[in-house]
Amino acid sequence: MLGSVPHWLSVMVIGALPISExxxxIPVAMGIYGxxxxxxxxxSVLGNIIPVVPLLLFLEPVSGYLRRYHIFDVFFTWLFSRTRRNHTENFEKYGLLALTLFVAVPLPVTGAWTGCAAAFVFGIKFKQxxxxxxxxxxxxxxxxxxLTMTGMGLADLISGV
Structure with a gap:
């Protein structure tokens, strides 16, 4: 994937990407790079945490700027209302623990990037x-x-193997 890039940097970049995180x-680092x-x-953790600071700092001003355009306003309205509808009860009940657990579950559409969006939507202060x-x-x-060390993938875990 990133053939000419040092393995350590490739792992950090993959960890920083919003889809793979x-x-x-971790599976690439252990399985491909040994x-x-x-x-x-x-x-992987370091790479995954690096984008968190700029995301937390700039989500509000960037979304505010983009909302001037109709298509982005529609998108952010949909995203924020969906996030509030699906997660308000947990955030009200468990507070920051809900955010930690949401990010901790290594499934699609959870993780640091989505956690930053949730923190923004729910108005959680930067440091917290x-x-x-x-x-x-x-x-x-x-x-x-x-899971990687045991050779068990997330698909295996979900399917109950």
Missing amino acids: LRGA MGPFEAYFL ALLAIAAGVMIAGVIVTI
């Missing part, structure tokens, strides 16, 4: 959101590392 980075679990975990998301990323990293 560390769910993709990294040990601690190195794979560290690089950063700590909750970082904790969730670290927990998810442990889960994915263990």
Whole structure:
């Protein structure tokens, strides 16, 4: 994938991407690059946390700017109302723990990127959101590392194998 890039950097880049995040980075690090679990975990978690700071800082001004355009206003209205509808009860009941657990579950549409969007939608302050998301990323990293080490993929886990 990133053939001329050093393996450690490739793992961090894969971990930073919104679709793969560390769910993709750890298996690549261990399975393709032959990294040990601690190195794979560290690089993947670090890569996954790097975009969190700019996302938390710039989601509000960027979305505000983009909302001037009808198509983006429609998209953000849909996204925010969907997020509030699906997650308000958990956030009201569990607070920051809900955000941490949401990020910690290593499934599609959960993770640091979506956690940042949820923190923005629910008005969670920067420092609290950063700590909750970082904790969730670290927990998810442990889960994915263990699953990768045991050779059990998330699809196997979900299907009950």
